[in-house]
Amino acid sequence: METFLKVQNLVKEYKNGFRAVDDVSFEVGAGEIFGLLGPNGAGKTTIIRAISTILSFTNGKIEVLGKDNLRYAEEVRSNIGVLTTDIGAYERFTGKENLQYFGELYGLSSSDLDKRIKELTELLDMGGFIDKKAAKYSTGMKQRLAIARSVIHDPKVIIFDEPTSGLDVLSSQTVRDFMSHARESGRAVIFSTHQMYDAEKLCDRVIIIHKGKEIAYDSVENLKTQTGERDLEDVFLKLVKGEGV
Amino acid sequence: MNSKHILTIWKKELRDTVRDRRTLVSMILVPMLLMPVIMLGMFKFMSEQAAKQQTQIAKISIVGGDYAPQLAEAIKSREGVEIAEVDVQNYKQSVAEGRIDAAVVIPEDFQDRIAGEKAVNLELVSKSTNANAANAFAAVSFVVADFNAGLLEGRFTARDINADILSGVTIVPEDLATEQEVGGFVLAMLLPLLIVMWSIVGGQYTAIDVSAGEKERKTLEALLLTPVKRIDVVFGKFLAVSTVAIISVVTAIGSLYFSFSYAGDLGIPMEEGNGLSMGGAGGSGLGFSIEPQVALLLFIVSLFLVLMFSAVILSISIYAKSFKEAQSYIGPAYIVVILPVALVNSVPGFEPVFWMFALPAVNAVLLFKELFMGAYDWGHISLTLFSLIIYSIIAILIAAKTYSKESVLFGD
Known part of the structure; x- marks a missing residue:
């Protein structure tokens, strides 16, 4: 399995001395859904921002498709698609116009962009609202538009930060299906969540972060075996409460 | 970029x-x-x-108009002036209360002083906070200036002196701004x-x-x-x-x-x-x-x-x-x-x-x-x-x- 993302000894310390991320390392390969797990405030979003080059880090090294993300920031951003927890859209634009704008910024040609928008509209079931102004979208619609926006350039590394948060069952299923589809098509998917049910169903391997530190890093099955717990939620609770692996 | x-x-x-x-x-x-x-x-x-300012009527009272009928008449006939009758004893109160814009007080010895070629002090009572007081002042000043010019011309003529010498220096405005x-x-x-x-x-x-x-x-x-x-x-x-x-x-x-x-x-x-x-x-x-x-x-x-x-x-x-x-x-x-x-x-x-x-x-x-x-x-x-x-x-x-x-x- 080819490694698409490599994070080595990542440290992010703020000026006030607070360490949001403290020596975290992991790798994610092609055709894999990798769970970045942790409670709220664990440091997951900080790690994602550091990987996507929009946040500086104090120490460590990050490589995306073998490229150092500090030296090749723009190239790295071209190869990753990040769904942030903020799913806002340009509300005076239609969904399609939103996608066209981001597609142009990612350098897609007009014909490729049209093709990609059509493909994503079908995949994420957006046909009913893609031509409507984003101001009229529900949370579920906005989330689907945000997903489409984050992968408009068909990146090899996809990072989803809490993608099912606040969604109803049907919308959550669409998101889960999309992640599975991305894995099947050989993408590396990083799934950041604190919802253990979704993580257990989807993730091949996981890293559990607590207070910025890595407390576990293995496959879901191995972690269950090591902790003697029946499901990932119990594994998570046991680890976070400090009982260790 | x-x-x-x-x-x-x-x-x-x-x-x-x-x-x-x-x-x-x-x-x-x-x-x-x-x-x-x-x-x-x-x-x-x-x-x-x-x-509005240009067409504003100034309400003026003349106290002692009988002492200088010619001057009083000139003020009366001045455009933009309306003569108001007020109680002679209380003309200052009328000005203070804004019933009139100004009062011109002509002294009793007006004719005697004119005849004796002596200076005459004409009192003009007004209230500076009254917006129309300036109009009244301008109107009276204009009439008095005109009266003075006629008076002096008469005096010079009586002495067989050409009244043109009164002209002195006059201002001819010319605006060079394009x-x-x-x-x-x-x-x-x-x-x-x-x-x-x-x-x-x-x-x-x-x-x-x-x-x-x-x-x-x-x-x-x-x-x-x-x-x-x-x-x-x-x-x-x-x-x-x-x-x-x-x-x-x-x-x-x-x-x-x-x-x-x-x-x-x-x-x-x-x-x-x-x-x-x-x-x-x-x-x-x-x-x-x-x-x-x-x-x-x-x-x-x-x-x-x-x-x-x-x-x-x-x-x-x-x-x-x-x-x-x-x-x-x-x-x-x-x-x-x-x-x-x-x-x-x-x-x-x-x-x-x-x-x-x-x-x-x-x-x-x-x-x-x-x-x-x-x-x-x-x-x-x-x-x-x-x-x-x-x-x-x-x-x-x-x-x-x-x-x-x-x-x-x-x-x-």
Whole structure:
């Protein structure tokens, strides 16, 4: 399995001395859904921002498709698609116009962009609202538009930060299906969540972060075996409460 | 820098602006409609006030009119004077209470002193807080001056002296100001302030919308995640704000100029004589044209002014987390800019020194005033343009730097 993302000894310390991320390392390969797990405030979003080059880090090294993300920031951003927890859209634009704008910024040609928008509209079931102004979208619609926006350039590394948060069952299923589809098509998917049910169903391997530190890093099955717990939620609770692996 | 990325962002922000009713109102409607209405309304009001002042009737009482019937008659027959009868004992009270505008008190020995060729003191009682007192004073002064001239002429004639020697020195007014200068004087009072004002206000909503608005809508992070360099993001947004601001400035000035040109047709007098001269012939309007080179310089200076303010407003707005917060930051900044500009613009006879043409915004106002008055000082023009370019570059660099600050972008 080819490694698409490599994070080595990542440290992010703020000026006030607070360490949001403290020596975290992991790798994610092609055709894999990798769970970045942790409670709220664990440091997951900080790690994602550091990987996507929009946040500086104090120490460590990050490589995306073998490229150092500090030296090749723009190239790295071209190869990753990040769904942030903020799913806002340009509300005076239609969904399609939103996608066209981001597609142009990612350098897609007009014909490729049209093709990609059509493909994503079908995949994420957006046909009913893609031509409507984003101001009229529900949370579920906005989330689907945000997903489409984050992968408009068909990146090899996809990072989803809490993608099912606040969604109803049907919308959550669409998101889960999309992640599975991305894995099947050989993408590396990083799934950041604190919802253990979704993580257990989807993730091949996981890293559990607590207070910025890595407390576990293995496959879901191995972690269950090591902790003697029946499901990932119990594994998570046991680890976070400090009982260790 | 990647021009394609900059162009994409610029186009998107302009498109977004055009679809925003708030921005459209502040950018096009207000400068296009409201400003000319306010300015022309102000002129109409001033013109009516001036006309009213000229036709105002002064209510005057003559105390002791019988002692100088000829003088009393002259006052009575003076245009704009109405003679009011008051209680002779209480004429001061009548003036104090505003029932009359003035009282002329003729002394009992008036005829004797005149006959004896002695000076006569004519008492004129008025109240300076009465707006019409000045009219009464002017009317009485005019009559008395006329009376004196006749009196002296009689005395000289009686002594067989030619009365022409009374003429002495007389003033023959001749105004050398050209139509250009007269019109320029009025324009120089109005336009500089308006240009500075619209340079800020015109792009304000767009600046807030593309920065703080982007944060509020939660789209900023998604934009930063694209492979577009931060400087390109800033530049695209900056160009959009500048475009909107320059459109706003041109719209405001254009519509104002157009309105003044047709002011006569709108029933607003602009002819000489009412203190509102625009140098126009026959009161049909402005009658004032801006030479092409002045218009070009005006546009270039306005452009750099707009570039500088757009970058400054953009830098300020990105600090805010919301539209409202950004507005609260820009308000005080706006006052800081406008106050010195308004001061320089309104102080009569203000003579700027060379270094003042290096002060941002103030330099533009000073230069505009010179240009409207038909003065071309290339030293002033060069210093103004050079300093505005430098300030613009500094402001853009600050905006770019601000967009790189993690604490500003992700202060969540």
